Amino acid sequence: MGLRWYHFALWGAFIVGLALLPELVSKGTLRTIIFANYLAIFAISWDVLSGRTGYISFGHPFLIGIGAYTTAILTKRFDVPVEISIPVAVVVTMIGGLIVLLPALRVRGSYFAMITLAFMELMYQLVQVIRPDLTGGTRGMSGLPTLTRGAVNGFYLSAFLMVSVALSMWLLMRTRLGTALSAIGMNEESVRGSGLSATKLKMVAFLLSAAIAGLGGAFYVHYLGTIAPRALFEINFAFTIIVAALIGGASTIVGPVIGAFFLTLLLEYLRPVLPGAERYLIYGGVALLLYMYQPRGIYEIIQQGLARVRRSS
């Protein structure tokens, strides 16, 4: 896998840094970072699928929503314990991932992006209409069981999840599987030509992505304690996930984590300076300029910077 000493050092430093964070920052900031952690999980999920294989998904909230709604309905309406409902949610989301896979076997590029957008919108409308007694209809559900109490515990749970997802995906993507998935993004025909089954590889990517999305969605909904279709199946939510992954650096796993923290903290630290609606304008503007300056993300900017430092020394 080509692991070097500095990989261990950086991951170690990152984990220690996260573990010490509650001592260093206020509770309010900690709550913001909990969001950053969940956003990072969603962005990693997006990265495994879209960043790697080039099948851009605009409907990732579709997968997250399946996971979130499954566990919400099971715990709220059927009194299923959380220990069972979350694994079930992950499995159901993986089945949802297979549904998204079907069109991907036939169409590519912008068409795939459009169909995922349609899936998300379909889910948004269906959730409100079909069995509102189960889903809570337009208003959603509240009073779901929460797993932790207080910001510190919530932070540790989300950080643990995020680090385990990030580390395992980072390791997995350094294997030959990751290379093959990247190759699909570059040229699918040549992957077929080298005797690999592109369909099987795509299926693995979709299932992995769906599993992470389901896991993240399920834990997120049990952190919030509420669920509402308008907050979940929204183009702005999809936007935040995609932009986090791309601003950080697609196809790197580490990049989406950087991107999620960058975006969340940017929005948070703009708050005292610009309390009003300007905040979102500046936030989006920064994202747009940064992305247009380097479409491969902050990860690439850091690497280029490091290379420059190394060369000059």
Next chain:
Amino acid sequence: MIQILIQGLLLSGLYALLAMGFTLIFSIGRVLNLAYGSYLLIGGYVYFQFSQVMGLPKLAGVALAALMGVVMGIAKFRLIVKPLKGEHVPVEISLLILAVVLQAAVVLVFGDSSKILLPIIPGVKWLAGTAIPYSNLFAAVASWLILIGLYVFVRTTHTGRAMQAVSMDPKGAAISGIDSDRINMITWAISGALGAVAGVFFASYTQLYPGMWVGPLIIAVAVVIVGGIGSIIGTLIVAHIVGFMEVIVSAWIAPELRGVFTMLLIIVVLVARPRGLFGREEL
């Protein structure tokens, strides 16, 4: 029955207009303009500002909205599509970010609450027990006229034929001496104007609010997928399929389900016939 026919025709005309600008860009530049909805958003608000707040004549408001669309279209092409060299993923993502930025800008200038546009032509005509607001009728008729004009333009003028050529084969067009940059810019300008005018009509159908760009974008996506690229007539027909389906579903099944069938149609068509009903063979 007649009621459905009338409502379907009115809605479909509007859908055809709002999908056309999106199809043009997708056919010619192969770019999924995710910021297409912001033409409608800005167009609607420009009309609101000039005609309703400042009291200019309504036609001037529509014209200013169209002008704004042209400016935005050219700016998008110049500032986003060209610097990124037309690469799909970066362009599409940048446009998505831009759409969200523009929504934030609208919130900043006009506030979060929704605004109601006064009808372009006040009054209602009753026909077979259906109320037809004159302004909806005007929107449908205007949409039809604009689309006929566009069809004639694309079919008969030199620029229009060059647009077709670029859409079919950019390299071949370049060899025949067509400046594809110029054609692209013209297309982005036309698309912006169509979107902005559609925005005025769409906003007078529903209402004007900062999030109103998502719905039309999804309708445009539906029409492009189902219709396929490179066909004005195809877009027109599919806009009617989508429009009538929505009217029929909300009349006979349930109004809340009106969008569901459109989404199902998209998915079925993409899985069964990825190039769309009227599209050229490619992918």
